[in-house]
Amino acid sequence: MKKVVIVGGGTGATLLANTLDRRRFAVTVLSNSAVHVFQPALLYVAFKHAAADVARDERRLLARHVRFVEEPVTHIDLPGHVVTTGGGRRYDYDYVVVATGVRTDPSQIPGLSDVNEEFGDYHTGVAQAQKVWARLDAFRGGTIALGQSSPIIKCPPSPVEGILLAEELMRGRGLRDRTRFVFFTPYPRPYPAEPMNQIVEPILRARGIEIMTFFDVDRIDPRARTIFSIEGEEIRYDLAIVIPPFVGADIAYEPASVRDANRLIITDRQSLRITGFDDAFAIGDATNLPTSKAGVGAHLEARVVARILSGERAAFDGRTHCPVDLGGGLGTFVIGSYTAPVVKYPPGRLSHLMKAMMARIYWLSLRGTLEPVFDWYFARTDPHRLSRTEPANRRAA
Amino acid sequence: MGANETMRTIVDSRGSSCPGPITDLAIAYRRAKVGDEIELWATDPGVKPDVRAWAAKTGNEIVSVEDQPDKIVVVRVVKR
Known part of the structure; x- marks a missing residue:
């Protein structure tokens, strides 16, 4: 039996744990939370007041033969093959798979923590998404500004989805005439990939949404209700839904060089191995792969790793x-x-x-x-x- | 390296189709200091007009754009 330690408790971790052959692998999943959130639902919690089935208990999602430990991992020693938790417990392994995702980090932008506190956001968790709904529900007119504050984002379509659903909501409530919508993005166009932008931008324009491109958020003044860009532009808002920057998990690595400046794991694009290690893999949002951070990536990457561990030839195609x-x-x-x-x-x-x-x-x-x-x-x-x-x-x- | 020295950063965005090389450039730009050079490697041909538009908007200079034999576009921008 080979010992596999999977760090994380989201889409990639769960699917991988459940699909590894139980006769060949003893699988342990270590996660800082037993609450598994279906993250795409946060969009609907925020903009449509959805409530049903957003989160489930991770222990009930894992197959019975998988060992689950709810403990935060603090250190991963790749040459020594040891994962250490905050409680000081050590888990040795034959293979380790890092599936720790990313978390929001509003502290990178001055003023953003206050803005997220006041208006919520739909990438951090259920409570923050519910706050977005509460603010939209109470809104009676003015300027709604929505956009991402950093080029690194979980789910690249989510900013466009958010503003379109907000516009639809206000139209349905008869408040459209009293509401100005401003969509800001650090990219040259509303959707960064041009072919998709050809679909998205005309829809935004048809719905009367103002678009500010190359708007790289520098700081926000919550008292003056103004967002400032690095390039010197400003947006005055009454309600701001600002998607925070994202960073990798707070885990120390040996060697530290396997992570980039955003704490993302430097991962081989095809084999999904952590750079320099044959027995360590990274999947999902935690990686620095040049693909969208989204559940589908975690899903497909989990399958590639499962096949490699089973001795098959497999490579991720960046889908x-x-x-x-x-x-x-x-x-x-x-x-x-x-x-x-x-x-x-x-x-x-x-x-x-x-x-x-x-x-x-x-x-x-x-x-x-x-x-x-x-x-x-x-x-x-x-x-x-x-x-x-x-x-x-x-x-x- | 001293705090006042400038750097050349290589951003390897080859193979990136979505969200695309311009996002990698934007990430590197946030981290760059005045005078730094960013070298962007990409396979997406759309990178050329994007980087030109980006440089015009942000007041950066494009040092060179090269089509290399393996279809990789090398673009350098200087943060001013």
Whole structure:
């Protein structure tokens, strides 16, 4: 039996733990929390007052043979093969998989902690997302500013989704005439990948949302209710939903050089090994891979690591497949990979339905039993294939 | 290295399609000091107009843009 220690308790950690062969691997999952949040639901908690089934107990999501320990990991010694927890317990391993995600860090931007405290945010957790809803619910008119305060973001479509759902909410309440919407982004356009922006930007403009590009947040003055950019521009707001910067988990590593300046794990793009180590892997948001931080990445990467540990040849292809809620019952997907640029995937009701369906099957998907369905679906929506068959891309080509 | 010395940072964004190389450049830019040079490696051809627009907006200078044989675009910008 090989000892596998998985650090983290989210999508990647859970799926990997459940899919490793129990006859060959003794799996221990170490996480600082037993609460597993379905993070995409935070968007709907914040903008649609959703409440149902947002979080479950991690112990009930893991297969019975998996050992779960609710303890924060403080140190990972890669050459020594030891993981140490805050309680001083040590776990040795044959393989370690880091799936610790990222957390929000408003302290990087002066004034942002106060703004997040006042208006909430929809990337930190359920309570913060509920606060966003409470502020929107009480809003009676003025300027709503929404955007990301750092280029590193969990779920790149989420800023656009947030402002579209906020606009839809105010329109539905008859407050649209009294509300100005300002969307700010550090990128050259509302969605950083150009093919997807060709879909998203016209929708934002059609809904009368003002767009401020290259707006890299420098500081916020909560008393003057003003956001300042590095480039010297300002946004005056009445309600600000500002997505905080993200950093990797607060875990010390030996050697320290396996993490970058944002505390993300320097990870091989194909094998998902932590740089310089054959028996250590990183998956999901915790990595520095040049792909979107999203559940689908954690899911696909967990499967690659499971196959490598089982002795198969496997490599991650950088696939992203992120659903985007465009409001009004329309959705699309951001689909790309290391070798395929993002596809221009036309909005439709089916895509919106698929996003809603994923929310329903998420908990079941963590067991790993739906993988044949996912395999079929991901092959059918392969970005190389779509770029040949989608009319929008044929025209662009 | 002293606090006043400038640095050259290499940002390897090859293979990035979403969110894309411009996001990696923006991350490096936040960390850069005046006078620093950032060298961005990318395979996405859209990086060229993006970096030009970004430099114009932020008042940075593009030192060079090169198409290298393996299709990698090398762009250097100087934070002013």
